[in-house]
Every structure is written in C-alpha cells, then in structure tokens.
Amino acid sequence: MSGQVAESATLTKKDFVSDQEVRWCPGCGDYSILSQIQKVLPELGVPKERYAFVSGIGCSSRFPYYMNTYGFHTIHGRAAAVATGLKTARPDLSVWVITGDGDGLSIGGNHLIHAIRRNIDLKIVLFNNRIYGLTKGQFSPTSEVGKITKSTPYGSIEEPFNPVFLALACNATFVARTIDREPKHMQQVLRRAAEHKGVAFVEVLQNCSVFNDGAFENITDKKVKKEQQLLLEHGRPMRFGPGGEKGIRMRDLTPEVVTLGEGGIAEDDLLVHDEAAPEPTLALLLARLGFPVYPTPIGVLRAVDSMPYDRAVHEKIAEIQKSAGPVGDAAMQELLSGRATWDVE
Amino acid sequence: MSGQVAESATLTKKDFVSDQEVRWCPGCGDYSILSQIQKVLPELGVPKERYAFVSGIGCSSRFPYYMNTYGFHTIHGRAAAVATGLKTARPDLSVWVITGDGDGLSIGGNHLIHAIRRNIDLKIVLFNNRIYGLTKGQFSPTSEVGKITKSTPYGSIEEPFNPVFLALACNATFVARTIDREPKHMQQVLRRAAEHKGVAFVEVLQNCSVFNDGAFENITDKKVKKEQQLLLEHGRPMRFGPGGEKGIRMRDLTPEVVTLGEGGIAEDDLLVHDEAAPEPTLALLLARLGFPVYPTPIGVLRAVDSMPYDRAVHEKIAEIQKSAGPVGDAAMQELLSGRATWDVE
Amino acid sequence: MTQTVQPLESVTIRFAGDSGDGMQLTGTQFTNASAIAGNDVATFPDYPAEIRAPAGTLAGVSGFQVNFGSVDIHTPGDELDALVAMNPAGLKANLDILKPNGVIVLNTAAFKAANVAKAGYTEDPRGDGSLDAFQVVEVDMNKLAAAAVSDMGLNSSVVGRTKNMLALGLMCWLYERPLEPTIDWITRKFASKGELAEANIRVLKAGHSYGETAEIFHSRFRVEPAKLSTGTYRSITGNQAVALGAVAASARSGRPLFLGSYPITPASDILHELAAHKRFGVVTFQAEDEIAGVCSSIGAAYGGSLAITTTSGPGMALKSEALGLAVKAELPLVIVNVQRGGPSTGLPTKTEQSDLFQAVLGRNGDTPIPVIAARSPSDCFDAMYEACGIALEYMMPVILLTDGYLANGAEPWLIPNFGELPQLATHVWKDADTFHQCKRDADTLARPWGLPGTPGMEHRIGGLETDIETGNVAYGGPNHQEMTDLRHERVARIARSYAPTEIDGPGRGGLLIVSWGSTYGSVRAAIESSRGDGIDVGHVHLRHLSPLPRDLGEILSGFDTVLVPEMNMGQLAFLLQATYPVRVKRLNRVEGRPFKRSEILAAIREHSGEER
Amino acid sequence: MTQTVQPLESVTIRFAGDSGDGMQLTGTQFTNASAIAGNDVATFPDYPAEIRAPAGTLAGVSGFQVNFGSVDIHTPGDELDALVAMNPAGLKANLDILKPNGVIVLNTAAFKAANVAKAGYTEDPRGDGSLDAFQVVEVDMNKLAAAAVSDMGLNSSVVGRTKNMLALGLMCWLYERPLEPTIDWITRKFASKGELAEANIRVLKAGHSYGETAEIFHSRFRVEPAKLSTGTYRSITGNQAVALGAVAASARSGRPLFLGSYPITPASDILHELAAHKRFGVVTFQAEDEIAGVCSSIGAAYGGSLAITTTSGPGMALKSEALGLAVKAELPLVIVNVQRGGPSTGLPTKTEQSDLFQAVLGRNGDTPIPVIAARSPSDCFDAMYEACGIALEYMMPVILLTDGYLANGAEPWLIPNFGELPQLATHVWKDADTFHQCKRDADTLARPWGLPGTPGMEHRIGGLETDIETGNVAYGGPNHQEMTDLRHERVARIARSYAPTEIDGPGRGGLLIVSWGSTYGSVRAAIESSRGDGIDVGHVHLRHLSPLPRDLGEILSGFDTVLVPEMNMGQLAFLLQATYPVRVKRLNRVEGRPFKRSEILAAIREHSGEER
Ligand SMILES: Cc1ncc(C[n+]2csc(CCOP(=O)(O)OP(=O)(O)O)c2C)c(N)n1
Ligand SMILES: Cc1ncc(C[n+]2csc(CCOP(=O)(O)OP(=O)(O)O)c2C)c(N)n1
Ligand code: SF4
Ligand code: SF4
Ligand SMILES: [Mg+2]
C-alpha cells in the first residue's frame, strides 16, 4: 500500500469490525482470516478510510461486508480487474483483493495473472479451500486428482494449479503462503504483504468445514504440523521437524529432506532461504515442495522490489504535466482545436 | 495426437494447401509457420481428415483457412476452450490450436492455462510477434517494457509474460520454443509436439513485418544467432557459439555462461539438458534465460509422460459402461424412472 | 386412542428452520411420500444465498413448501395450512402466510431465550399472544429424538441432526403419508453408515408414534389420491428433468451428449446429475468459466456431439459473444438458462423470469436464436427434448429458459416410454462426393453437418461473414445482406412446425391471459378459481418465445384485453407489443417467488370488467 | 496552357488501391485540404479486415471516398464523379458506383498483365470496351514519381511508396485544392526523416504540375466554399470526437478521466487518441480483455474517476455481465460501442447499427441502462459529452452508440469554446456527518458518490440485492420489488430533461421518417432531395434510444406512416412498436456501408403515397 501515514495510532481491531452479522458456517476457516486482517490493519499506520476491500463472488468474497472499511463485493472472478482500475485511478488507497480458489483461479484466472504480471500494488489474499463453497461443493482448480465432489462423482481427473507456483511464473514480486489455523503466522505474512510495494499474492490454506473438511489436515493438524510445515525465514537455513532436526538440502537441482547429524549433515549444508533473490529460482523450487515427500513451505517465498504499475502511471503523467505546463482552459481549447484549423467568416 | 495410423503414406505438403489465397503481409513470419506445418503433417501417419485446426482471432488465427484440413476460426481468445470441447468429445482427432500472443495470452490467457493444466491432448502453437497485428499495432502481453505502440505512445510500463515459463507453471507436459526463420528446427519441434501424448505448447518467435519488424532480430539474425541461440538437445551438454565454444554451467542455483577451455572448463562441467526430468526445475531455469545476458533456449524444454485428459475421460466412461452392461432402451427406461416410482391405475 | 380423520382436497405445509437443519431434505422426502401416496404435488424450496447463515437468525432460515392434493395442483400454495418451525426464526419468517387457525408445529427445544432474541423477537412469541389465532403444537423434538436413540451411544451432535426426521415422522402421521419411501431413502443414503441409518429411521418412527400416542392433534387429515392419468410416476425436479431430457435426446438422435458448464446457482444440479450418467456416454466438462463452458460445447458440437451448456443469468451474459459464433457457424447447441433474480448477482437463490430480453435479443449483430421455455418441473423434460430436436434439425443454437422455481421444485411425472419418444433426425453428412458446406436442406435451410474425421469433406468454418455460395470468408455488402436475411429466415421457419396454439377457455372474447414459463401453474390455478366464480377467461401459455407462433397474432386480436403476468418488469409484454398490433396489460411481480394464485385472480377480476 | 474551370456544387471522389498503397492516408489528406478550402465534407473509409491482403487482388482493395461541396454535405455520396484507381483491382471493385461519363484516373504502371489477372479480369479493361462510358485518364504514376526524385538516390521501394502523393497532387490540381495542408503534414510526420519528407513533397508537387502541364483533362473543377456558420473549424473523425468529448467532460466535471479498454476495430483509435493525452491527467489502461476493460473502469468509477470503456459489438457482448454490476452498484460509467457488422466477428471493418437491441435490452435481470447515439463524426463530441453528463448526474452507466462509419469518417467541426461547455455536476459527497449511501437526490434519485479515502464514510457496495433503506444485503421479496422499480424509475426520469423532440418538416401529416445514429446524413440528404421534388416529409432523428423521449408517442401518432430506415434488420422499429401504439414501415439494409441517398429517396417515394 502507498499513501502517507496519518494519525491512525489509536485504531484498534474493533474499528475494522462492521455492523454486519458474519454469515459463514460454524467452523469455517474464513473467520480466522477475517480476524487476523482486522488485527493487522490497525497496526499499519494507514488511516482507516484509505483501505478498500474488493472481492468477487464466493463464500470468501463476502469478506468486505464484515470490514468497516470501504468495500466492493463485485462479480465472480473480476475482483482483480476491478481492483486494478481502482488502484490505478487511486494509488493513494490501500487496495485489498479477497478471492477464492474458484473466484481467483477458475473464472478469474486471467485477471489474476495479469494483475500480478503488471505488478499493480494490490494485496491479493486467496482463500484456498480447494472447493467451491458457495455453490455447495464442486471441485475447484486446486482440488486434488481423484477428488469426489458433486460434479465429479467418479473423481476429478484434473491436475490442480499450485497458486504460488503460478504467481511466480507471472513474475510476482511478493508471494507468500499461510494457514487459517496459524493466526500469528498469518498476521506476520499479512503485515509483510501490506508493507510490500507492488503486488502481494498471499495464499491462505483455508478449511471449508462443510464441503471439504480437513482438506489440509495432513499439514495443519497439531500432531503433524512440525513435521509437515517448513517455516520460511529469510537468510535462515531451512529446518523443520519437532525439534528442528530435519532440513532441506540441494542435490544438483533436486531438494532433499535430510536429518541433521545423520551422515554428518550440518546446518551449513542446508539450503538457506533468500526471499529477495533477483531470480525466482529458489522460490519456484520451494513452491513445488509439499506433502507427502516434503514439508509444505509456509511464509514469504519471494519479496523483491520493482516499480508498481500504478505508481509508474502517475509518475509518467506528472512528468508530462510538468514539462507541458499547467492545464487550464487554454490548454483545453488547444486540445479541441488540434493541429489544423481554418476559419469561416 | 492420438488416433490410429491409416494409409496416409502418400500424403504430401500439397494435400494440406487449401484453395484460399493467403492474406498475410509480404514478409510476415506466418508464411513460414504455415509452410512448416504443411510439411510436417503428411509425415505423421495421421489421415488428413483427422486433423482439425482451431484458432481464435488475429493475423495468426487466419491460419485454418489456408490448411486443407478441418478448420474452425472461432472468436478472440477462445480457441483453447473450443478445442478443449472438440478434443474431449473426439479424442480420435489430432486437434491443433493456432493462437497469437494477444489471442492466447491476453484475452485467452485463462483458457490457455487451464487447457495446459488439464493436459488436454492439444497441439498449441502460439505465434509470438510481441504485438497485436490484426488490430494494427498495440502492445501485447509479450511486448517489452518501454515499447512504443499506438496505445502506448509514451512506452509500455508492463512486465511481459514469458510464454514458456507460464506454461511450465501450469504443469505443461510438453513445452518448446522455435523460430519462424528456422524452418528445419521448427519442423523438428512440431513433429515432437505432434507425437507427444498430452498437451504440447510451442512458442514460435514470429516476425510481424509491418508493426513490429525485427522484434527478434537480436537473436534470430544470421550474424548473431549462433551466439544468441541455445539449441536444446536432450541428454546433451548445453553448448552454443559459432564453434560451440561456449556453454552453460550452474553455480548453485544460478546458470552461468562459460567458455570451454577457459579456466579449465570442460564439457563435463556443463549443464546437461534433460527434457524428461520429472520435476520442471531445469526447464524453468531454461525458460528464464535470454537476451542480453544469456543465449535464448530453442527446442524442447520439457517433455514428460502423463495421462491426457481426453483419454482419461473416455477410459472412465468405457470402464463404467463395461461394468454396467449395454445401454439399450431398457437402460434408458430405467434412467427415466429413477429410484422411486408409483403407479396410478 | 382414536382420532377423527378429516378429508381435505389439498393442503399446503412448510418446513422451516436453520440452513443446517436439513429442511430441503425433509421437504423433499415429505413430497416424495405424498407423490407416492398418489397426490398431485407442487413444491417451493426457498433458501438463503449463504451456505449457513448465522444459526437462529432470520437470514439463515431455509424453507421448503409443499402443496399436495387430490385435485390438480398447479402451485406450491399461497397460504399455509401448517407450518413446521424448527426454531423461532423459522416461525417468524413464515407466520404471515399461515392461514387463520392454521397449525404450527414448533420445536420447543429451540425456543431458548437466546434463539428467540436472535430471531428478532423481543419476547417469546408463545407467550405474547401473537400465536393466538393458530393451533400451536409444541414438541420437544430434540428430547424425543434423543430418547429414541438413547441406547445407541451416539454423540449428541449426531443425535441433534436427526431432529428433522422427528418432524417428518410427525407430519407423515398427521397427513397419513407412508414412511416406507423415506426409510428406503435413508437406507440407501447411509448404506455404508449403518448406525446413522438406524438412528434416522428410529427417530422418524418416533415422530410418527408420537403423533399416534400423544394427544396433540384433534384430528388427522386425509388427502385422497389425485385423479392423475394412469401410468407409472416418479417425482422429478426441473433440473433433473432437463438432464434426463438431454440424455434421452442424445439416445434418440444417436449423437453423444456433451455438457460444458460452469457451476452456478440454481443451475448446478443439471451438471451434477449429468456427471453421474457416464454409463450413457455422457461427457461432462466443468469448465473454468461460462465462456469456456459454451465454447467447449461449441467445439463438441463441431465434433458431432449433441452439445449443451447450462447456466443462470450472469453466466448467460458471459456466453453472449460465443452464442454469436454458434449462430454464424450454424452449429447445433442447447443453452439452458435457469433464471434467477437480477440484476447482477442479485438474488441468486430466488426465482425470476427476467432474462427473456437477454435470451431473445441480447447479442451483438443481427443474431436471432430460437427461445423456448418450460412451464413446470416435469415439463422441463419435454422442453429440453424439443430444444435438442430444434437444434439438431435446424443446425443452430437454441435457448431453453427455466427458472429457480422450476429447477428446484418437484412434481409427479408420468414417466414416458422411452421407446415412444420421437426419433431426432440430424444433418450428419456421410457422403463426401455430395458434400458441400453451403448445400442447404430445402426445408429447414440447415447446412450439412460435416464432421471432422470424415475423409474428403475437409472444410473450414468460422465467425467472419462468409459467401453464401462458397462458404469462404466474404466481406461483400450484398452477400452480407443475403446471409443476414438467411439467418432470420432460418429461425422464422421453425414456427411452421409448431402445433396450433392452444387456447384454454373461450377462443375469443373479453380477457385473454398470455403467460410463459413457470407462471403457468399460478395462472392455471387462478383461472380455475375464477371459473369457479363464474368469470371465464382465455389462457394461452407460450412455449415458444422466439419465433412466436404464427397464429398468435390472430388469437390476440380476438380478445378485448390481453393480460401478461410475468415475474419481471414486462418483458414478454414488450415483445408482444413489438410484434403484434396489440396493447397488453401487465402484471409484474419480482419478489423472488412464484405468483400467488390470489394475485393473478385479483388481476383477472380487475381486467375482466374491462370489455369495451 | 489554359484550361476551363467548371463550377460544381459537390463532388464525390474515391481513391482505391492496395491495402499497402496508403489510400486511407491519401483520402484523409484530400479531405483536410477540402475542408480547409472551406467545403463541407463527408468521408467513407472502406478497407478490408486483413492488414495487407494479397497485393493486387479484389480482397486487398482499400478505398477512401470523400464528398465535398459548397452546399451542406450529409453523406459520402452515392456515386462517384471520379475514381482514382491505383491498380486494376481498385478499378474493378468500384466501377459500378462511378457515374456515367465519370473520370477514371488510373496508374498505368499497375496494369501489368499479372495485375490485371489478379484483379479477376480476363482482359485488360482498358482494351475491352468496358471503360468506354467514362473519361479515362492514364498516368504512369510510378514513372512520374521516380522522375521527381531521380536525383535523390533513394532506393526504389521507397520511391514506389510515394506514388500515392502523385495521385493526391494530381487530384488537388483537378479540384483546385491547396497543397499546403498536405505539405505541412508531411513535414511534421517525417520530421526526423528529412529525406522522406522531401521526396513526398516533391512527388506531391509533381502530381500537381503534371495536371497543370500535361493536357490530360479538358477542364478543372471548382467547388466553392460552403456556407458554414462562421467560426473556427477543424476536420474530425468520430473516434477523435469521442475522445475529446471525454476529456472535455472530465475537465468540466473535475473528475479525472479513466479509460479501461481492449483494442478492437473500429474502436481502437479512441484508446490511441486518449493514450496521448496524459497531459490532461488521462489514465488509459489497455486491459487483458473487454471484461477487464469494463471492470477496471468500474473500479475507477468507484474510486471517483469519470470512467469510460470503449469497444465494438463482440466486446460489448463480453461486457454485459459487468454492466449489470454497474447498474446495481449505481456507478457512473460511459460505455462506447462503435458498432460493426455482425453476428460474431462478422465484418470487422464495416459499419452497421445492429447492436441496438444489445445496448437497450442485452443483460440478465431487469437492468435498464440509458442509451444514446451519435449522428455524425463531429456529433460524437456532443453525444459523448452528454453521455458523461448523464452518467455523472444520474449515477449510472450510460451506453453511447456510434458505428464504423462515424468512427472513421471525417467532417468539418466548428470547434466549441471550451469555456462555454456546460459545467457537469457530480454527486461526490464530502460531508461524513450527513452521508448515507441510500440517501438519494430527490430529483434524480441518485445516491451520493462516497469516495474511498474520505474519513467517516466507509461503506460497502456490491452486486447482491440490497435493502432500499440500509444498503445492506437483503433477499426479501418486497424490497427487491421496490429496488427493481427504483432502478426503472431512475432511468425513466432522464427523459424529463430532454429538450422537446425536433421535427424537421411538417409536424404532422403523411410520412414521418424516424432515424437514429449515422443514418442521419443519408436521411437528411434524401429529404432535401425529396423536398426538391416537392414531396415534404417529416423527420425525427433520435439521439435518445432509451429512455425514448416523452413526446415521441404523440409525434408518431400525428403521422399516417412512420418509416424507420436502419442499417440492421429493424431494431429501432421493434423498440418503437413495443413502446407506442404504432406500426412502422421498415427500410433495412445491412451491406456494410451507409445508406445511399437514393435508397432512402426511393422509400420516401414509395411510402409518401400511402396516406390513408
Ligand atoms: C458469472 C458467475 N458464474 C458463476 C457463479 C456461481 N458461483 C458463485 S461462487 C462460485 C465459486 C466459489 O468458489 P471459491 O471462489 O473457491 O469461493 P468459496 O465459496 O470456496 O470461498 C461460483 C461458481 C456466479 N455467481 N457468477
Ligand atoms: C472480443 C474481441 N475483442 C477484440 C477483438 C479485436 N482483436 C482482433 S485480433 C486482436 C489481437 C491480435 O493479436 P494477436 O493474437 O497477437 O495476433 P496477431 O494479429 O499478432 O497474429 C484483437 C485485439 C476481437 N476480434 N474480438
Ligand atoms: S461452505 Fe465452506 S467455505 Fe463456505 S462458509 Fe461454509 S465452511 Fe466456509
Ligand atoms: S500485420 Fe504483422 S502479423 Fe499481421 S499479417 Fe502483417 S506482418 Fe503478419
Ligand atoms: Mg473455494
């Protein structure tokens, strides 16, 4: 987000809670995401009125109604496109896109990849529950092969998208992943996303308690999470496991799970996370790790600097305006007249 | 392409030339692509009537009219979606998608990435001229930053897509790149694409002589091509340069241009191409190489086996039909009746 | 003990509770039991757009209304004879449509102070006199359910979820419905979870026994079987009927069925239903969006499938560009639009008829497409079958309009004999020697369907204008005029094949009602009532919205007043006025529900005095 | 030598050649020279959909027709006084509209046997008698051009590309047009390529001198300046005028201009034009598709911009879903549809008026949107300015229809005084204390425009139905009815502000012609002719297609016959009949070009005998 920092020191979570009853199912992971965003926003030093939440259609996309900020619940799949216009017209706002795996990756896939490619300074939070919730349980572009749903009674045969992987292929300047059940981690990631200048793409693994309950259990469950989550920290070697006894090492171009101490493996042998690497090679490698062979990377995969689109647009305009001189009635008249005129008397 | 091989031994290029006058500009790279495809098809052992060419809208998309095969010139951006339906309904056909950088990556981006993700057995040939030709010269999603076009009189500020990189992020099972000016190479690549079972994505660097002349000069020009093109060959070390004296070596995760012999570097030190690697790591790395730091990889970046979507669909149907018994009037009557009926007398 | 049994002609009841209370399922089972008992039925499922809006609130109320009778039933009923309220919100949301002295069965377990407040009551309605005009029956459904399964050792949340079966059992007792269909269904549904099956069945029976033993009702009610035509029936919803119509048309035309679709309420169930019919060679493709849905179908049609695509209003809007391609390329295709409340996302779970303009006129260019509409849930089968037939016979896209009410509503369906369904001819061309893409059928002007894969018939089609003789791309003006005229003529000719328009009632005279789509039932019901009152009016119900029937103009001119009731702002009325020299009266209601009989009746009374 | 000079009232000439021959540019320069010479002008650029169709073929012919005169010029002319044929195909493609005894100037260098054959001639037309009825002037343009620059050492392909300047110079001589405007333009265009500038200027002058010195014409022609209103003029195309209208409306409303658009013929030039106006704070966003084009504009409108989106038919179809959102969310937005031939991709470079249905009725739900249309290239400025004004005043999307003919056609424009353009008011709300999103303006019923970034006015909007009082999501039936009624009333009220409808000619009587959009010119021309013949008919030209003017019904009822000429199959005719108790006569022509005066004249003659 851009915009000056105003006197917003006194904002609290409460300021971001709207008067609308929250209408998600009991146990839905969306509640946690709402709560974390409401907690993080007051800390960012942005005046409340500068926030605008734009969403598409889906359970997740009801989000803006619950935020006491400016909000626009648009149409299915188009949040990124609407937000692109809003942010390009109004770079002073902090514009957040709330979308689902269906909204953002199925019908809205094109707008998403183009918004990321352009590096529009949007904070895109994709609630990935690997299902269409609002339409009552069809498979989505992130559903796993073999998934039985209302529209795939014999099991899905489609290879799913990996959202962070796809975002990286669009040259995303900020890519992260977090989990509905990990409030602290989510807050950290959201804060980082908010502070990034340029597009920030955040995938949140979100449980749909009604149509896809337990979809992420194998990595989020308390009992396995230490084994199954690889917490990324910039500049730190990649360790995981209950006591941090495991790690990731590279063998040529293939990452490998190793146990520290075994076969003489020391921390120095491990891959070190570098979210700021100019090339996305490491981030791409990380994006592909996951259950069952690897732990699933959680945290910021990539964060690099690049001029946001919306700022570039307005800098160019300002530059031209500066050199062309003030725009007044005379300039307008000149514009209307064009180059070649003649008089009739 | 699938389908049995019929007696098509006698087919020649001429059989694939339609009676329509070709209406591209003089010097357009599209002519070469047309010619190479017309040369390759007769060699594939597929009966002529099994070929169907589906395109969107653009100069490139006029392609089907010039092929004496079945052809469908659809609407802007939707070729991949139309072809998906055709191939899924008719796996016996060899279905080719002809698209442009605007048609396939701008308006049609979503259908393209989903077709690739699903591994539908389509042969997708993307004519990348980094411009909108048919609408007379606006920038496209592959145009470079700074490009001055009709719609960007002050230069484009958008980071372009890298088509092969994007395709790889959709888990493409076959990805290749070739050049309008390199007929032999293009033929090889097209043949490989045709023989691949599953989606084959081929980017052709194509010169638009009217609106973007010379866009690829810096890698395709005779004078520089040996320096600037990295010809990929499966299982072979990556060498390039007029006498093959240069090569690509990995330094941790970063590829590096080296000169053989210098500093004791031998062929063994070079990266060896492996198009069949189960993980796309190498292909992703290659996809990102290019002017001015690296030579541009040309050839097959990735080719791995995976069940095509259309085949999976029909195998499932066949399996169910086998176990459920023949479908006749009785089965239809059962279907209409459903589970619970009652009689009124 | 013995209770009296009171005979009734028809009854309307509604189950209402939280979105999580299983009301849709309960209502469906009660409907099936009623149908199997031989009644005619009509249903109205009515649920919120959220999956589970906050428990206990008005926003979260899910309702299922069913009207069943020994007479012809045309609508789900204007007013309720009985309301089953699983919680205070379910009561509050529906009290205004309960008849005076109607029955309220309420679950006392849900009338805790907190629930009462959540429903927006300041006081418990059971104590504030607001229910005095009704017969209130208080039942602690949770307790009775728990008792019925007390020895099974189930956890309490599982037990809680069976309470809808208690309500169902009780209502089945009250209206003498058989339990067997529900028991069968439970057994099938929980086949792999024997414990759940047993629990549900026990609670169902407990509800029934409770009616029998506890002296809570003064009498039971009997609704004799309706005098339906003889034959074998099933209960069917509009969405199911559309799906079956497509499979049947595929079988009868010999063209494999392909559905390219993107889920959207209230159309998704067609996709779900067809996805299960792989045995019949059905290919379903869940596309990435509606555009890919229709485009994949266009591709499949090009390849020789009977191709269809299903959607609702907003999705239909997205398909409009591609429909132009189907028109230009002359490919057979059926587009089903299950209409819902608009504009924009609007009221996604509520019914409306406001996409008629879009269907008939909503495309760029001069791009006519035939439009037909279904009138009842079971009629969706016939309408779909006919739509497929027109598409194949005329080689063009056809739009079928249904709506949310038809899609989810159920009624008894006299199962057709598959073998007697008319064969559907196609224009698949086999002979390469005589093939030319512009050689048209003299009657329908359809072009031949030259399928890829056929040796010697290679040709190209596309969205650019083409020469009328050669099929090659052609930009000439006179040719474009001829092609445009041809496209109009091709559609216009369809009307030649319509049966003469049926007029219910007098063929000329004072008032004529013209209706289309799902208003059929309400209009029929109102006209029957008005005839009872001695007011006879004519009624034409249109299946074909475009092209309109050739004899319609003359029919309209035979009446002094034409009244068009629609669940929109007057779209058919507009089309009629544009087409015929007639001015029509409009009755428009967009309240997300079918017309009430009484609303139409009032309009009949008003306008039948208008003879000049 | 001296030639005679023959005075003429108006002249129509056409430049025709290969797509690569620069005919559009040549025609444009001739037009500008004519305008600067004080004539009224109308132009008709007519080019193929391919960038460079095969050289020498009929498919590759690009034409530019211009009609200029000392009298009011309304159309580009039915028939040609002179045809400049740069090659045999250019000759063949246009001979049928050349007047008997008309002038043909042809480039002999292009009449090689191969070219003659490519054009589809079996014999050189110069020898087969087919040109006998015309005055043929043969000029070896290539040779003359080469001679003019022989000492410059240019390569021959560069020289070849100057031959259009030879033709231009020659025609300027023949019609006494000044060369200066063209010389100025060449100088600017090739500012950085001095050699090219010089070559082009030399060849242009060589053409002029050739006319002067070679005895090829019997006389020159003089067309005196037209009696236009006094003031300063420029030549302007419809696309330019739309762009300027938008910038002016932005300046006069104080809202920054945002254009989200995707290129499409014939609308792309509006994007090109606006992309150049960053100085005026204009933000142009070339979106990934038309949906993103309109959605980004919706986002910008939400953020407080004067947002517009520009497209043509197929792109318009793609935008229809999002337009529903703009209606529901009540955001100001102007959608410009530069119509072209349909259906589907159709005739991308040809004009048509067949998107009227789509504009007025082509959306899901009951979703009214005001629609206005421009009638001439320069009128696009006023129409766009008005569209922006309505959008801002009523807080709703507005559709502006132009077409391919208006978009590319040029005419003299009396440049308005910027300071005198009406100020455009907006509903931007500043005061948080009094803000409520549902508090409507009593007159327009517009909601306040509460811009993000304003402290204390945080609120949510969206595409679901909302409560009329609170603005919260609401699924209730009666509320939906009220909101639907409100949306209709909001649009209906716009008609209150229209000036009384102007009737050209008698206010009642026999025949009334009702036209809209670009047919204006042809109808005016025909009516002027018919008046000359003593047949006086009334003429109403509609700027507002929806809502229609309140006084239109009465006007229509005052005539015996209403004739509606349209470049479509009768779309306005249909809307009029639907709205008023009137039956209209249709004159429909879809040939990818404007009506000829003669076509309308014939219809006037036919129908003016129809008084009853
Ligand atoms: C144009 C259009 N197509 C389809 C729909 C129906 N629809 C609403 S939400 C949705 C998918 C929701 O999935 P997701 O984005 O994953 O959100 P979730 O409900 O899972 O949070 C669909 C298909 C719609 N509202 N509009
Ligand atoms: C729906 C729609 N939008 C826009 C267009 C206009 N259009 C036609 S081709 C094209 C882009 C062509 O670019 P590309 O795909 O790169 O093809 P090329 O001409 O360069 O081969 C556009 C924008 C259209 N025909 N239809
Ligand atoms: S359906 Fe799933 S995603 Fe939607 S609100 Fe319920 S639990 Fe959450
Ligand atoms: S405009 Fe460019 S891409 Fe199109 S035909 Fe001409 S040279 Fe080829
Ligand atoms: Mg989801």
Ligand SMILES: [Mg+2]
């Ligand atoms: Mg291109």
